[in-house]
């Protein structure tokens with residue numbers, strides 16, 4: 001990988017209007033991109049431009065505006081298909097966020113394809129959105145829920161994973177591709193190989209991973225892959241579920257309504273082809289147009305440059321933060337992305353976050369929607385810094401200096 | 412623009428001190444009522460034990476797991492409520508909550524001025540709506556205990 005040759009972060013920053021904001025009279029140091037990323041001008045312009053010049057409902061009208069809007073919206077499906085290297089654009093289902101994608105899976109695949117007595121495997125470092133839908137399925141549909149433990153380094157215990165699959169009862173593995181707390185990137189290819197060996201299908205929660213690396217669903221050989229637009233510099237309100245077409249075709253619909261039918265009578269309705277079978281109601285039209293612009297923006301930079309930039313930042317941050325006395329970095333995975341959780345001796349994560357905020361530095365603090373992981377780590381909460389395409393080395397330095405100040409204040 | 416990165420206007424010495432060394436941060440062996448408070452959004456937890464003394468609040472102890480603000484608030488609360496009857500305590504809580512939300516108490520009864528002054532170091536949280544709950548959680552637990560309710564969550 002050629003390191004940052006074509007990458008000028010200061011030029012990138014000019015693409016994000018919000019970064020010129022000041023917080024408490026200081027430049028904003030935004031280290032909370034893993035919660036939601038900022039939006040480039042291209043996304044803003046695409047959405048505003050659509051509202052100002054080209055907007056109507058999609059898939060319905062026979063008039064010019066509707067046709068053009070449908071084209072613009074459906075172009076997002078093509079962009080997503082290319083981004084993920086899907087075999088076919090009809091494998092891309094739009095949802096409202098990844099939480100919607102996983103709930104779709106738990107309802108449609110869980111109730112429609114899995115049989116009572118089968119099991120779903122998740123891991124010990126999932127976001128609540130990849131835990132709770134499966135619990136609801138377990139309780140309503142007699143599906144067993146199994147959890148792969150994590151090691152003290154914050155990596156998946158792959159031996160335990162294989163053990164969980166051995167009895168052949170597992171129908172679906174649904175695991176994060178990158179932890180939003182530990183930054184751990186999970187060994188996706190290996191997970192798929194092992195799961196397929198025992199006849200289980202695999203879905204990844206790619207909410208974090210797709211922001212940091214190229215996701216090629218054919219190379220991964222997985223069966224489903226879900227993510228959320230707002231973390232990839234796109235708007236809120238749109239998420240993605242990619243699935244193998246033959247699987248999507250077997251699955252019953254999740255929500256019923258307009259746009260998802262082929263015909264409706266009181267006796268019986270028939271469903272539209274995939275992906276529309278899963279897309280009831282007026283979709284997130286403007287958000288789709290915005291997400292297309294976000295994908296074009298990311299593709300314009302290129303995942304190689306993006307990953308190299310974040311790897312350099314992460315390395316720099318780990319080096320700087322590890323020199324701060326009393327600061328513990330949570331999670332030491334070999335393969336990791338630009339999300340770093342930490343705890344400070346004698347200071348609660350909320351106090352740390354508030355005192356960083358007073359220096360204009362935005363980090364997240366809390367359980368990060370991953371309470372079972374927190375219990376495993378024996379922590380109530382952590383503070384978390386996360387990086388985006390626009391994050392600079394100077395911002396990482398500001399974090400380190402800010403933390404030194406917090407530490408001396410609490411000592 | 413003035414840089415307002417000062418730590419001390421939010422974390423005054425009183426808060427740091429009571430947050431680090433709470434005077435009343437222990438379970439009471441002999442008590443009449445107790446309740447837990449839980450802030451599910453951030454994981455802060457507190458339990459409050461109260462010994463009643465002829466209808467007024469006698470000894471109070473608490474155990475808190477949370478940030479400096481929640482621990483300090485619990486400790487300062489204990490000092491503020493001892494000797495008050497439940498109705499009085501609720502009135503003080505309402506005034507304190509108003510102060511935590513807005514930075515000052517706008518319609519405070521004159522007799523509450525003295526105890527509120529003692530609680531005033533916590534008023535800086537009004538800048539952080541999500542952290543107002545850190546300051547009010549111990550009060551929710553106390554009021555729940557006085558009302559005979561076992562558990563409270565911050566609103």
Ligand SMILES: Cc1ncc(COP(=O)(O)O)c(C=O)c1O
Nearest residue numbers: 097098099127129180207208228
């Ligand atoms: C790993 C992971 N999964 C799922 C989610 C949920 O995303 P959303 O709230 O957009 O559905 C998040 C982010 O909050 C996440 O980091």
